[in-house]
Amino acid sequence: MNVLLIGGGGREHALAWKIAQSPLLGKFFAIPGSPGIAAFAECVENISVDDNAALVSFAVDKNIDLIVVGPEAPLVNGLVDKLNDAGIKAFGPTKTAAQIEGSKIFAKRLMKKYNIPTAAFEVFDNPDDAKAYIREQGAPIVIKADGLAAGKGVIVTKTLDEALNAVDEMKTFGAAGSKIVVEEFMDGDEASVLALTDGDKIIPLIAAQDHKRVDDGDKGLNTGGMGAYAPAPIVDATIAEQVEEKILKPTIEALKAEGIVYRGCLYAGLMIKDGTAKVVEFNCRFGDPETQVILPLMESDLLELMIACADGSLSDKKVSWSKSSAVCVIMASGGYPKAYKKNLPIDGLTKAKSLGAMIFHAGTKLKGDELVTSGGRVLGVTTTAPTLREAVDKAYRAVEVIHFEDVHYRRDIAARALK
Ligand code: AMP
């Protein structure tokens, strides 16, 4: 089975690492890939992940049997529809199904119509109406751009002034911010439950917790994610069952009732309080960095599961898990999520690996023979161990031997679960 992986971040490095373990794998390509992914797949950098026509013709040319789409943008851009038209199997939802992430309004209306637990909300296409509603509701309150905004389109506000300013900020997201969702603030603990689905059956994966804020103690700006761990104890057996029965299954059924078959990974971002889970958001793909802690604990063949999702034959599959815990600490460029330097030499990776860490490349490139930084999130250092405490200690021992100028990482990944 020849596979093409789309993407080049830390999530895709973890996907490539896991797919490469499958005995079903034949040739393996990645577009654009990364210096990390290059250990497993031939990386092709001269095709854009936004160019559906070029991706389809590459897939036809190389006899690709399955395309695995990592990031949301190509999914929302309809890549899977084009592949299906060309008779090529894909792991990932179609354009219509990917609206569950691509349009907050689509997701919120779907949840409301089918009684899937989430925060109350109103939709506005006029900033003045949004502001009038916010004045009625008061703060705290959450303001969201409708469309994809690279994870930056959500502003959680504590005061009325902040909320009114947030409405004005939505303009900076262009078309994505032309419609605004104003949402009730939810308090609680967040967790991510990802599930594999063929549009009919769902298999929830082990629950993970991300750390979105840039600084320790959940302070500072929101980022793509500064670290994660799994399993997340906040999702105990009762919550896990509730999420499956009240959120994941009803969502797949709701989509089906709307005439939409959702295939791929459905990611539910949850807020959990007093034994009840509500949806913060859905994503139409694997989480980053959740994937970097979920896959190292998966004992099953991921490629086999992905084929079953694409084929509609997930019903006879099971997923088995290691009893260990996994932690991923993101090493970021100083300044991220704002401006940061690039092209800084990275060293210490060999030593870190000898300490038992897996290093997933998120934003690196080769300059000649030298590995340098090329993104905000640079590396994800993942470790597994029989207990979370051991995994955390092992991860930080590895992090401490890796160096690049201005490196920034959180020192408290998984701290809440260790308390
Ligand atoms: P999103 O981009 O939708 O994942 O939102 C980013 C972050 O904003 C989430 O991870 C939450 O921490 C926070 N957030 C979003 N919606 C709400 C809400 N209704 N109440 C509280 N926090 C929220």
Ligand code: GLY
């Ligand atoms: N870790 C958050 C996300 O993947 O959206």
